[in-house]
Amino acid sequence: MQSVSKPQKPPVIVSPNSFLAWIGKIFLLVIGLFAVYILAINLFDKPYLFAQNVINGIQLGFVYALIALGYTMVYGIVKLINFAHGDVFMVSAFVSFFAVERFALHQWPQRLFPGFNPSLSTVIGTVTTILLSMVICVLLAITIERVAYKPLREAPRIAALITAIGVSFFLEYFGLLNFVFSARYIPYQRPFEVVTWYIKDGIHLVESGVTPPDGAITISNILIIIIFATILVQIFLQYLVRRTKIGIAMRATSFDKPTARLMGIQVDKVISFTFAIGASFAALGGVLYAIAYPSIRTLMGVYPGLKAFVAAVLGGIGSIPGAFVGALIMGQAEAMTSGYISTPMRDAIAFSILILVLLIKPTGIFGEPEKEKA
Amino acid sequence: MDITAMIFSLVKIVAVIAYLYGLLWVLGVKLKKVEIAGKLVDPSLGVNIFGGVIAFGVIQLALTKFNGFSLLNDFDSGLLYQACTMTMVALGLNLIYGFNGQFSLGQWGFYGIGAYTAADITYRWVNGDSRGLVVVGVGVIIGGLVILLIGKFLSNLRRMPVLSSFTLYLIGSILAGVVAVYAGKLAAPLLDPFLGDSLNKGVLAQGLPMQVVFFLAVVFAGIFAAEVSFLFGLPVLSLGSDYFGIATLGFSIVVYTLMVNSDTILPFPEMKGGRGMIGIPKLTTWFWAFLFLVLVIVIMRNIIRSSTGRSILSVREDETAARSMGIDVARTKLMSFVIGSFFAGIGGGVYAHFIGFLSPGAFDFLVGFNPLIIIVFGGLGSMTGTITASFGWIFFLEGMLREILGKISPEAPSWRYVLYPLTLLLLMLVRPQGLLGSVEWGFLKSKIIPLRKSETREGVNNHE
Numbered sequence: 001m002q003s004v005s006k007p008q009k010p011p012v013i014v015s016p017n018s019f020l021a022w023i024g025k026i027f028l029l030v031i032g033l034f035a036v037y038i039l040a041i042n043l044f045d046k047p048y049l050f051a052q053n054v055i056n057g058i059q060l061g062f063v064y065a066l067i068a069l070g071y072t073m074v075y076g077i078v079k080l081i082n083f084a085h086g087d088v089f090m091v092s093a094f095v096s097f098f099a100v101e102r103f104a105l106h107q108w109p110q111r112l113f114p115g116f117n118p119s120l121s122t123v124i125g126t127v128t129t130i131l132l133s134m135v136i137c138v139l140l141a142i143t144i145e146r147v148a149y150k151p152l153r154e155a156p157r158i159a160a161l162i163t164a165i166g167v168s169f170f171l172e173y174f175g176l177l178n179f180v181f182s183a184r185y186i187p188y189q190r191p192f193e194v195v196t197w198y199i200k201d202g203i204h205l206v207e208s209g210v211t212p213p214d215g216a217i218t219i220s221n222i223l224i225i226i227i228f229a230t231i232l233v234q235i236f237l238q239y240l241v242r243r244t245k246i247g248i249a250m251r252a253t254s255f256d257k258p259t260a261r262l263m264g265i266q267v268d269k270v271i272s273f274t275f276a277i278g279a280s281f282a283a284l285g286g287v288l289y290a291i292a293y294p295s296i297r298t299l300m301g302v303y304p305g306l307k308a309f310v311a312a313v314l315g316g317i318g319s320i321p322g323a324f325v326g327a328l329i330m331g332q333a334e335a336m337t338s339g340y341i342s343t344p345m346r347d348a349i350a351f352s353i354l355i356l357v358l359l360i361k362p363t364g365i366f367g368e369p370e371k372e373k374a
Numbered sequence: 375m376d377i378t379a380m381i382f383s384l385v386k387i388v389a390v391i392a393y394l395y396g397l398l399w400v401l402g403v404k405l406k407k408v409e410i411a412g413k414l415v416d417p418s419l420g421v422n423i424f425g426g427v428i429a430f431g432v433i434q435l436a437l438t439k440f441n442g443f444s445l446l447n448d449f450d451s452g453l454l455y456q457a458c459t460m461t462m463v464a465l466g467l468n469l470i471y472g473f474n475g476q477f478s479l480g481q482w483g484f485y486g487i488g489a490y491t492a493a494d495i496t497y498r499w500v501n502g503d504s505r506g507l508v509v510v511g512v513g514v515i516i517g518g519l520v521i522l523l524i525g526k527f528l529s530n531l532r533r534m535p536v537l538s539s540f541t542l543y544l545i546g547s548i549l550a551g552v553v554a555v556y557a558g559k560l561a562a563p564l565l566d567p568f569l570g571d572s573l574n575k576g577v578l579a580q581g582l583p584m585q586v587v588f589f590l591a592v593v594f595a596g597i598f599a600a601e602v603s604f605l606f607g608l609p610v611l612s613l614g615s616d617y618f619g620i621a622t623l624g625f626s627i628v629v630y631t632l633m634v635n636s637d638t639i640l641p642f643p644e645m646k647g648g649r650g651m652i653g654i655p656k657l658t659t660w661f662w663a664f665l666f667l668v669l670v671i672v673i674m675r676n677i678i679r680s681s682t683g684r685s686i687l688s689v690r691e692d693e694t695a696a697r698s699m700g701i702d703v704a705r706t707k708l709m710s711f712v713i714g715s716f717f718a719g720i721g722g723g724v725y726a727h728f729i730g731f732l733s734p735g736a737f738d739f740l741v742g743f744n745p746l747i748i749i750v751f752g753g754l755g756s757m758t759g760t761i762t763a764s765f766g767w768i769f770f771l772e773g774m775l776r777e778i779l780g781k782i783s784p785e786a787p788s789w790r791y792v793l794y795p796l797t798l799l800l801l802m803l804v805r806p807q808g809l810l811g812s813v814e815w816g817f818l819k820s821k822i823i824p825l826r827k828s829e830t831r832e833g834v835n836n837h838e
Contacts, residue, residue: 024537351624
């Protein structure tokens with residue numbers, strides 16, 4: 001039977017100023033206003049608590065920034081979500097744990113030369129521990145890249161992604177075995193003592209066993225070290241990427257691989273180098289994270305790794321300042337949610353923010369608009 | 375080292391796979407038309423249904439105890455049900471990712487939604503509270519109608535921002551939910567007296583009515599998961615592939631967090647949050663598992679073979695070309711996403727009622743990579759491969775390796791999780807397209823030559 005086509009009504013074109021077009025924006029605005037309202041109430045209610053939450057968020061955000069750099073650089077260059085990055089972070093924490101706990105590496109100058117200045121010994125020892133973790137993680141990352149990712153560079157992207165998941169699972173489940181790291185939470189022995197100050201009518205030292213008075217904001221030396229280290233890493237990375245030859249090679253490779261190869265850049269080496277740099281920052285982050293939150297376990301890298309990746313996406317993946325800004329946002333979101341809504345909801349809120357930001361600006365805050373699909 | 379046990383488990387795996395292939399073959403048998411009483415009759419359909427019943431009966435017989443002995447013990451039947459649910463979830467994901475090319479990590483979240491929804495319905499029903507079924511049932515039906523109505527209204531608007539349509543759908547669904555809650559309040563006094571309580575069951579809480587409630591619960595859970603996926607997918611599917619993946623991963627983490635806090639943040643004290651929901655009636659029998667599995671396979675195969683399926687495939691191959699052929703790309707993506715989530719929800723419902731205990735740990739996103747790994751193992755865009763891989767995965771990893779490694783030392787079974795990433799790595803290095811590629815078998819074989827996946831196009835700038 002021949003169906004008779006009815007004359008169709010011409011479709012109505014929604015003008016960008018009509019209510020229908022605005023309703024989505026109004027919806028977002030309502031959500032935004034609600035968040036601002038909650039924050040504002042708490043800010044005026046207890047300003048010192050708010051400031052404390054901001055500081056907690058900064059501490060978390062700066063650690064995320066260190067991990068996010070690896071994600072954003074690797075994604076920028078090979079378009080691969082390197083799921084194993086979070087596990088490299090975990091390995092670094094464990095390496096430093098064993099170095100400190102078993103071999104007392106954080107005190108080596110004093111052990112070797114009795115009578116060495118103890119505080120200087122701690123500084124040198126801690127730096128050595130961090131460097132050792134970084135070196136081991138760099139070796140691990142390069143091994144992973146060579147064994148698992150390099151043979152798949154010509155394969156479809158999903159193959160590389162599945163491989164990344166496989167590597168990540170291997171590291172996690174291998175670490176979960178009882179004779180490796182086991183599934184327990186392990187108390188982490190810090191290489192140096194935590195010194196805490198509180199700010200109320202000037203800066204005072206918190207004596208051990210004494211709780212700071214009400215209405216004080218506490219900061220610790222770890223916070224300062226984390227901020228310092230992250231900013232140093234940012235400056236170093238900016239210098240590396242903008243000024244040095246290998247940095248230019250990295251940018252060229254991420255822009256256009258075949259052309260970069262034609263220009264005489266050894267693409268494989270550049271990619272390995274990117275993995276190594278990312279892993280070294282993650283390792284630094286891992287040690288600092290373990291010092292700041294001194295309880296480590298095999299699956300500790302999963303959520304920070306994921307959040308760091310989200311931070312990288314949030315800031316615009318492939319962009320180094322973007323990763324930093326995204327990480328700060330993630331840290332603040334997490335701290336504020338823990339502080340004012342509910343601690344268990346912090347993961348949910350963090351990912352909801354990601355979804356919202358992606359809806360408004362799909363390429364992230366600093367991301368460049370996506371190129372036309374070929 | 376127990377060689378017999380190993381051989382026995384291997385035989386079991388081979389038998390299960392052979393059984394599946396037999397099932398797929400018998401469902402797809404085509405016979406010549408025969409003349410009965412002067413009329414040409416096609417006996418194929420009858421043969422297919424008869425074959426399906428026989429296939430069902432074989433396992434049912436093997437599960438039945440004769441003098442306390444059955445061919446398949448409880449452990450095996452557990453594996454069987456687990457494999458059935460895993461197949462449903464993985465088939466759904468294969469529709470989304472393998473056939474439509476949308477890299478989704480949220481399948482496990484929909485599976486969890488389905489499991490918790492169905493479990494909540496029957497749990498409440500058994501404990502003398504009919505509101506679960508009524509609220510969810512009325513909610514999903516009214517919600518579906520509202521979504522269809524709004525879709526009708528929006529279909530003759532052009533240049534409507536996605537976010538605005540999403541807001542309209544969201545408001546509509548929330549209103550539907552409110553109506554459903556009131557409907558539940560109205561219906562509760564009518565139904566509750568027939569339910570009894572957990573100790574003395576009422577008329578409606580046992581026998582056939584209970585089975586009907588179970589069926590409804592699973593179907594409603596599937597529809598609920600589908601509607602959630604519709605609301606979530608509408609704005610998010612417009613993102614690029616990797617961004618979509620991360621957003622869906624975020625979704626499954628949000629679902630997991632909500633499950634952990636289901637008794638504090640969500641108003642469901644019976645779910646008991648992170649401690650896990652206990653006391654779900656164990657209603658899944660081989661009949662239901664088989665029925666839902668075959669339903670999912672048949673529905674999905676028919677979708678793939680229809681014109682909708684071809685548009686789904688064409689979107690995977692090349693979005694621009696598909697659009698220029700007049701295919702509504704956004705709608706097609708959304709459709710495959712919703713149908714895939716529907717399968718996941720059904721799988722969750724079946725799973726909840728066979729295990730009898732739900733804890734959020736089972737829906738962690740780390741476990742959620744399993745269906746993805748399964749479809750990659752079996753071959754993206756191959757239903758046969760997915761079915762084989764799911765059953766093989768469960769029977770090999772949970773069945774054989776656990777049994778055999780458990781005999782070596784009590785600690786050895788955890789090694790199987792070290793072995794499978796290694797297998798995965800090896801497979802990716804040797805055969806990145808999966809074990810079966812896009813080959814189909816028997817019932818699932820397409821009349822049209824399947825399109826070959828040419829993924830290089832997706833990453834023109836990345837893989838030269």
